[in-house]
Structure formats: structure tokens, C-alpha cells
Amino acid sequence: MDLKLLEDNLYTWQEQLNRRGAEVDLKKVLEVYQRYLEVLQKAEGLRAERNVAAKAQDIEAGKRIGSELKELEDEVMAARTELDELVADIPNLPDKDIPDGGEENGKVIGVGGKPRDITNPRDHIALGESLGILDIERGTKASGSRFYYLKNQAVELEFAILRWLMDLLKDKGFELLLGPQLLGEKAMLAGGYLGKAADEVYKTQDDLYLIGTAEQSILAYHLDEIIPVPKRYASFSTCFRREAGSYGKDVKGIIRTHQFDKVEMFSFVAPDMSAREHEQLVAIQEEILQGLEIPYQKVLLAAGDLSMAAARTIDLESWLPSQNRHRETHSASNCTDWQARRARIRYKTESGESELVHTLNGTAVAIGRMLVALLENHQQMDGSISIPKVLHSYLSFKEIRQITVT
């Protein structure tokens, strides 16, 4: 949020933040901001005097001003700290045309594919375990709940999907990026992943944080830089999430786990391009799901369901036969300048000014959930799984059936 514009937009912005249920008092923010500016001006004025005295080598005047200045500087620092803390918790302003309310108020704005008619569909756990490609029990033994092992063809399937995506995204002009999966505090803060969201993040004893998505390391890549736009990246990473506060949710299976692999798309664009870029990211996601032959619906999230950084988010929900409903497998967000402001990522306008970029991110594929959808939607009568055509050239098999290990 641009504090310079806060006073003029106080009412509108407060309304917008209220829509997403943010507990933010912009009036308070404005107050602190103005107080900060006031003491800042005083301090700078005094410092100018001190500099004059210093230049004249007027030791006495310098001493006198210096002691006064010290107090003022402490005030400036205190106001700045208070302001920073307040601002850190202000989420992005939601887009004006998104629905009010929370998770249940998301609006279905499109569908793709048609669910197959499967009699007595089995769930991904039964399918995966009977095929010997998924072992949840041993994952739990090794690391506790919400961990799992993938085996044999499931492993091959994952790498096939990755290869396919790399080709697809490279073709679409994304640069491929493979980066750190541990990030420093500065990088995490810039993306807005600490602060209120800190519960979700694993921290190491060296004060590095395990990333919850490649989005974080892509953003960190251009931290503090002025870059040419548009710039598009696709990055693979393992993702680590504490899933604090999700007790009891999706405990069965691998829909919600502490660790999963994901390919993420990320765009840095000029502000006037971001709405269109968002649509394009979603279009790519749809192309991916269509390629994998998974039926889905497209959901425009309600204001109350947005993450801190997002102004607008569209989820793709894949059909899960065993649950007889759609579940989120993809998400694409326009974060406008929210992340860019914190990460100080700018571009040069035609007139030579540096302006904040807009950042957008979207799932290409989150392997865990995609595996769930693939197994369940492509199960056949005999419990085998058919592999979608787009992956055939990346695999030596066209279906997964039980293999006997001797």
C-alpha cells in the first residue's frame, strides 16, 4: 500500500480491506504515518543545522544540537518501527469485482471436461496402495502424519509430468529456474510469508526457512532489483508446509501433506498488464488439466478467502470421483504491487521512472494432489490406471497395473 495515497483513499481502502475480513485500522496507520513524517521533518531540520555547525567546526553549537537531535532520532525510530509493524499486517486490497464472503462464496466461473461415469469409484489411497505405488503408512512411520512415499510407476509418473511441463512452459516463454529451498529471513519477509503466516513455515536452527512454494524463491531471485518486464519463470521445488491449524482436515490420503513437489509459474509484469497476465496463467493451467484429461471447475475466490498478498485469485478445482466433488489443485493469484513493494522489485517505465512491478503466481502442477486426481479419474474397472496421452512419450508404459515383486 502506498502510504502517500492513504489519506485520499482512506475510506475506500478501509472498505476494501473490510471485505476480506482484515483486522486493520487504516485510520490508525495514517495517524502513525503522519506522526512519523512530523518527527522526521523535525529531525532532518535539526540535522541540517548540525551539519552547518559541524562544517563551521562550531563545537559548542554542535554539542547543543546533538543532544536535542538524539531524542528526536529515537522518536523517529520508534514511529518508524510502529509504522512498519502496522503495515506488515496489511493485506493486499482485493479486486473490486470479486464476491464478498469467505471460502463458501467462491463463484464458479467455468468448467472444463466432463467427469466420467465411474461405478463405485475407489479413492486414491486404495488405488495407490493396491498398485504398490503409494505407501502412506511407512511415510507416517518415518516422519509422522501427513508424510508418504511414492514408489515405482508413481515416481516415473511424477518425472514424466515434470518433463512434460518443462517442455510446455518453455514453449510458452517461461524461463526455467531451480533455486534454493531454504531461504533467509529477509527473502521470506519480503514475500509476506512470515508475519501472520509464520505458523505455516518450518524454520531451521540456522534461521533459514524451508520454502512452502517455489514462489518464494522466485520472488527472492529479483529481490531489490530493477528488472525488464515481462519476465516469466517456471520453477520446480519441493514444498514444505506445517499445516498448522488444519487439524482434522484431509487427514486421510495425500491431499494435504507437509511435503510435496510442485512446479510453479511466476510472472513479473508492468501494472497495466497484470489483469491480462492473470487470465493467461489460468488459461495455461486449464491447458494442463485438459492435457491430463482431468475434469475441473474454475472458481473466482471471494474476498475473505484470499491470501495476504493476493488481490485476486482463481482456483482450479479438479474433480475427485471418490469424494463426488471438486477439490482445489491449482491456484493463480494476482498480487499486484504488494509483494513488489516489500521486495523492492521495480521496472523502468518508458519515461525512465522506476515503478513497482506486479507479481503473479500460479500452480502448474502440485504433484501430490495431481496424483490424487490422476489416479481417481483414470481408474479402470480392474483397478489399473490409464495414463493420459500427453505423457505417453515420457513413459515406457501406458497404464499402471499391479506389478508382482518376486
Add this chain to the structure above:
RNA sequence: GGAGGGGUGGCUGAGUGGUCGAAAGCGGCACACUGCUAACGUGUUAUACCCCGUAAGGGGUAUCGCGGGUUCGAAUCCCGCCCCCUCCGCCA
């Protein structure tokens, strides 16, 4: 992990308490010159924030890896941290 060296503008690099937001060179931009290009010449060339101004612009503050300290005054002195380089050790 141990020992030593070092982090200065887009780049190279000088600067060890005031005359330093910072020499010089390169690069960039503008102008002039040339039949065109190149070279030469002249000028210009960091960022953030604050204030005044409709604006052009003007003034101020801060920034020499980051944070703190000493001092009337810090790129320069002191402390802590981060990063890079060299050597040794360890290691996929």
C-alpha cells in the same frame, strides 16, 4: 570449522577524521563534428525519503556490504553480523 585478505557509483578502481555523494578510467545519454559508421571534442550521468511548487524545478536528509557505537563532524576509528576471495581441514 581454522588462518589471512577484502566488500566504495552500471563496471574497473582511488580515497585512512572536515575541502568527499565521493578522483580517474570505462560504459550510458545529449550536443557538436563527419558523405555514413567509428574515433576525437564538449557537456551530462546514483538511489531512497521529506518539504515547497499545478508543473518545469528548487531546497533538505540519508545512503561507500548490514546494524550499532565514538565524535561538533565518519567511506575513513571501534564493536557485532552478513557476504566474497585465497590457503588448510571436512564432505555429496
